[in-house]
Structure formats: structure tokens, C-alpha cells
Amino acid sequence: MIAKKPFEIARETLKQLTVQKLAPTPLNYQRIYNEIAELPNEPAFPTERLRDIALALPTKTPGQQKQRGLLESSINQLNWEGVKNALMAYGGFSPPAPAPSAPVHVPVVEPAKVAVFSESPALSAPALTSEFFGQIARMIEYVQPALGRDDERFVEQTQTLLQILRQPDTDAVTAKQMLASYSNRLSFAAEDQAEIKIMLLKLLHLIIENISHLSIDDGWLKGQSDALMSVCVPPITLRRLDDVEQRLKDVILKQTEAKTHAVKAQEDMRQMLAAFIERLASMTESTSGFHAQMESSAKLIEQAKSIAEIAPVLKEVVGATRHMAQDSQTARDALQGMKKKVEATEAELSKLHQELDRVSAQARHDPLTGALNRHGLDEAINREVSTVRRNDSPLCVALLDIDNFKKLNDTLGHATGDVALAHLASVAREVMRPQDTLARYGGEEFVILLPDTPMDKGIEAMTRLQRELTKRFFLSGNEKVLITFSAGVAQLLTNETGIQAIKRADQAMYLAKRAGKNRVLGT
Numbered sequence: 001m002i003a004k005k006p007f008e009i010a011r012e013t014l015k016q017l018t019v020q021k022l023a024p025t026p027l028n029y030q031r032i033y034n035e036i037a038e039l040p041n042e043p044a045f046p047t048e049r050l051r052d053i054a055l056a057l058p059t060k061t062p063g064q065q066k067q068r069g070l071l072e073s074s075i076n077q078l079n080w081e082g083v084k085n086a087l088m089a090y091g092g093f094s095p096p097a098p099a100p101s102a103p104v105h106v107p108v109v110e111p112a113k114v115a116v117f118s119e120s121p122a123l124s125a126p127a128l129t130s131e132f133f134g135q136i137a138r139m140i141e142y143v144q145p146a147l148g149r150d151d152e153r154f155v156e157q158t159q160t161l162l163q164i165l166r167q168p169d170t171d172a173v174t175a176k177q178m179l180a181s182y183s184n185r186l187s188f189a190a191e192d193q194a195e196i197k198i199m200l201l202k203l204l205h206l207i208i209e210n211i212s213h214l215s216i217d218d219g220w221l222k223g224q225s226d227a228l229m230s231v232c233v234p235p236i237t238l239r240r241l242d243d244v245e246q247r248l249k250d251v252i253l254k255q256t257e258a259k260t261h262a263v264k265a266q267e268d269m270r271q272m273l274a275a276f277i278e279r280l281a282s283m284t285e286s287t288s289g290f291h292a293q294m295e296s297s298a299k300l301i302e303q304a305k306s307i308a309e310i311a312p313v314l315k316e317v318v319g320a321t322r323h324m325a326q327d328s329q330t331a332r333d334a335l336q337g338m339k340k341k342v343e344a345t346e347a348e349l350s351k352l353h354q355e356l357d358r359v360s361a362q363a364r365h366d367p368l369t370g371a372l373n374r375h376g377l378d379e380a381i382n383r384e385v386s387t388v389r390r391n392d393s394p395l396c397v398a399l400l401d402i403d404n405f406k407k408l409n410d411t412l413g414h415a416t417g418d419v420a421l422a423h424l425a426s427v428a429r430e431v432m433r434p435q436d437t438l439a440r441y442g443g444e445e446f447v448i449l450l451p452d453t454p455m456d457k458g459i460e461a462m463t464r465l466q467r468e469l470t471k472r473f474f475l476s477g478n479e480k481v482l483i484t485f486s487a488g489v490a491q492l493l494t495n496e497t498g499i500q501a502i503k504r505a506d507q508a509m510y511l512a513k514r515a516g517k518n519r520v521l522g523t
């Protein structure tokens with residue numbers, strides 16, 4: 001058969017379009033032309049559409065720029081294989097390895113050149129194989145010990161992710177989503193760990209600095225070592241460390257004051273003892289003088305030959321005896337006075353020691369805000385939980401944390417920060433019902449116990465307090481200061497301890513902070 005010439009094929013094509021009543025579109029023309037010319041009927045290369053796709057691909061990294069360049073060049077060369085390889089490399093997938101028996105010619109893009117995240121020409125793009133996922137899982141396991149196991153949710157999330165990554169047929173999209181959420185949480189956890197380290201070092205400093213000042217009485221160390229012991233039990237959280245730092249500062253301040261008093265009282269005692277010994281010495285001296293006088297008088301009396309000779313001696317004896325009696329009386333009075341002083345000083349010392357013990361271990365109220373402290377809160381929550389169990393009534397626990405408090409301290413000063421804490425406590429006391437309990441939980445954190453309150457009412461109560469705070473400001477100099485807080489509310493569950501409920505409220509508060517602050521979330 002003689003091959004038709006192109007112009008003959010074209011003419012025949014136009015004829016067929018008319019005969020077959022087909023619209024004269026480029027696609028129809030191409031198809032009929034190919035049929036007549038006996039060419040393979042492949043669809044036309046969609047250059048423009050592909051260019052649109054290439055243009056839509058972001059080029060934020062050098063790897064993305066490179067892959068887009070390769071894609072565009074493949075489109076220009078109408079090279080499907082090149083387009084395929086460039087898109088796979090852009091998405092982080094390796095192009096399939098050529099089979100040894102039938103080598104595939106890849107004209108434009110070579111696999112070794114298409115790594116997305118590696119600039120090294122020696123490395124190939126990471127294939128999303130189970131081996132690759134396994135490597136990520138191992139890396140996560142190595143990092144895990146550095147982050148601790150205190151955050152239970154994070155530990156759970158890590159275990160689930162490890163399981164997914166180690167499945168033989170891991171779905172890349174699921175793995176990617178989980179990795180994104182994991183790395184988000186990881187960044188918080190790593191930040192916390194770094195802060196915990198810094199806080200621990202600060203605490204250590206504080207203790208060492210003060211230990212030398214507290215050697216007068218070992219009991220003085222008790223308050224501090226108790227606080228330290230309580231924080232040395234895992235899990236160590238930033239919150240607990242912050243709380244212990246505050247407690248230590250309080251105790252140290254009060255102990256320093258009490259120590260000054262105690263030192264003075266001891267000095268008074270020492271001086272009185274010295275005076276007492278001096279007085280004893282002089283008494284012995286005057287007594288021995290008296291004895292000497294008596295002995296010489298006795299001798300004179302023995303040797304006397306007449307009453308006239310005895311009379312002056314007797315006069316001296318009477319005089320010396322009277323003198324001696326006066327001395328004794330004075331000494332006795334002085335000793336009585338001293339005894340009273342010693343007793344008063346002893347009483348003062350014992351009062352100071354009691355005061356020390358009280359501030360170290362017994363205090364239930366926070367001196368700055370008048371709210372209960374941690375010790376007081378522990379007792380109050382145990383009481384409330386027992387009531388709930390007896391009466392089967394709902395109890396809500398709210399944890400609130402002042403927003404941007406560090407900034408307030410930094411810009412307006414620590415003293416204004418203190419006023420803000422007292423202000424919040426006083427507004428809270430006014431807004432709350434008498435049966436509610438306010439406690440200072442840590443630096444700028446408060447816990448409120450709301451008996452007989454279901455969850456929705458607990459959230460309402462905290463929102464009311466928030467509204468009230470936005471209406472009331474306090475003054476720092478001439479400046480009006482408004483504060484806001486973020487809060488989490490938890491209703492005590494059956495079989496849950498008060499501490500566990502506070503922990504849940506704390507997590508909800510954390511989410512309220514993450515969600516933009518100045519809000520109340522229930523859990």
C-alpha cells in the first residue's frame with residue numbers, strides 16, 4: 001500500500017468530518033487524521049493545563065524550586081515521564097527503581113538529582129517505605145527519655161504514633177497528620193523541659209545561698225527541706241517548682257526576721273549570764289573578806305585583856321556583819337531581777353521558735369492575698385470531696401491563671417504585680433458565694449472550689465468573675481490597670497481525687513491559654 005501524502009490525509013480528514021457530521025474541533029480533526037494516517041491515537045499533550053499546575057506549586061524551599069524547574073522543562077519537552085518523576089520528587093516520593101531486565105529510560109529527570117530535602121547529589125529522595133517510618137519511630141524513641149513521662153497525654157500520643165509508624169502498611173497521609181500534631185506537642189514539651197531545668201538551677205542556688213545563714217538551729221531548715229522534698233517527688237512540673245520557689249522565699253524572709261530576733265535574745269542572755277558570774281565573783285570576794293575580818297576579830301578578842309579592848313573589835317564585827325547582810329540583800333535582789341529577765345527571754349525565744357515552726361509548716365493562708373495556700377487547699381479539697389461523697393452533690397474545681405502576668409511585672413514592677421494578685425483575690429471573694437473556697441495555687445494561679453455546682457454553672461461563675469474583673473481596674477501610680485485570666489473548670493468525677501480534678505482543670509486552663517487567653521474552658 002502506498003503511503004498517503006500529508007495533504008491527501010488532510011483533505012480526506014475534512015471529508016470524513018463532514019460525512020460523519022462531526023464538529024470541526026482540533027481534537028476531532030486530530031483523531032480522524034491519526035486514523036487515516038494509521039498513527040497511534042494518543043490524546044494531545046495538555047501543555048497549558050500542566051503549566052497551570054506547575055505555576056500553582058509553591059517554591060518555598062530550594063528543593064521545591066528545583067523540582068518545579070524540572071517539571072516545567074519536562075512540560076516544554078512534552079515529556080510525560082519527566083513530568084511524572086518531577087511530581088513524585090516534589091511530593092517526596094522516589095521514582096520507581098528501573099527493573100534490571102528492562103531498563104527504563106528517564107530522559108529528563110534522574111532519580112539521584114531529585115531529592116527534595118537533600119542538597120547532596122549522592123543521596124536519593126526518601127522513599128516513604130516502612131523502613132523510613134521505622135527510622136522516624138526509632139528517633140522518637142531516642143528523644144522520649146529527655147522529655148520525661150509526666151505528661152500522660154503526650155506519652156499516649158507518642159505510643160500511638162510509634163504503633164502507626166511501625167505498621168507494615170503505614171498510610172503516609174495518616175502518618176503525616178499524626179507527625180504534624182506530635183511535633184506541635186513536642187515543641188511545647190521541649191520548651192517545658194528547658195524551663196524546668198532553669199528553674200531547678202535557680203532553686204538549688206536559693207537553698208545553697210541560705211543554708212549557711214540557718215545554722216543556729218537545725219529545726220529552721222525543716223520548712224525548707226520539707227518544701228524541697230515535696231517537689232523532689234516526680235512528677236516535677238514547672239508549676240510545682242514555681243510554687244516551691246515562692247514558698248521558700250516566704251520562709252526564708254520570715255526566718256531571717258526571726259533569726260535577727262533570736263540572735264538579739266541570745267546576746268541579751270549571754271550578757272546577763274556574764275553579769276551574774278561577775279556578781280557571784282564579787283559576792284565570794286566580799287564573803288571571803290568577811291571571813292578574814294571575822295578571823296582577825298576573833299584573834300583580837302582572844303588576845304584582849306579587858307572589855308575596853310574588846311569593844312572596838314565588836315563594833316567592827318557588827319559593822320562588817322551589817323555590811324555583809326546588805327551586800328547579800330543587794331545580790332539577792334539583783335539575782336531575782338536577773339532570773340525574771342532570763343525567764344522573759346526564754347519565753348520570747350520559745351515564742352520565736354513556735355512562730356518559725358508555724359510559718360514553716362502550719363501556715364494555711366497566703367499572706368499576700370489572704371487566700372488559702374497549698375496546705376490549706378489540700379485540707380479544704382479533702383473536706384469538700386468527703387461532702388460530695390456523702391451527699392452525692394456536684395463539685396466544680398476551677399483553676400485560673402492571670403494572663404501575661406510576667407509582662408505586667410516587667411513593665412509596671414513586681415510590687416504592682418503583687419497588687420494585681422491581691423486585687424484578683426479580693427474581686428473573686430466578692431463575686432463568689434460564701435461557701436466557695438479561694439486558694440492561691442502557685443505564683444499567679446488560683447483554685448476555686450465550687451460546692452453544689454454542676455459544670456455549666458461552674459463555667460458561668462468563672463465567666464461572671466471574668467466580666468467583673470473587666471469592669472474593675474486598680475491604679476499603679478496614675479495608670480489604670482486591668483487584668484484578665486484564663487480558666488479551666490472540671491467537675492469532680494466518681495472515684496476521682498480532688499488533686500486529679502485540679503489536674504484536669506489545669507489542662508483545660510492550658511488549652512484556654514493556647515486558644516488565645518481570656519477565656520474559660522470546661523473539661
Ligand SMILES: Nc1nc2c(ncn2[C@@H]2O[C@H](COP(=O)(O)OP(=O)(O)OP(=O)(O)O)[C@@H](O)[C@H]2O)c(=O)[nH]1
Pocket residue numbers: 246368401402403404405406407409413414415416417418421442443444513517
Ligand atoms: N509580682 C509577683 N509576681 C509573681 C508572683 N509569683 C509569681 N510571679 C511572676 O508571675 C510570672 C508568671 O509568668 P508566666 O508563667 O510566664 O506567665 P504569664 O506571663 O502570665 O503568661 P501566660 O500565663 O501565658 O499568660 C513570673 O514572672 C513570676 O515571677 C508574686 O507573688 N508576685
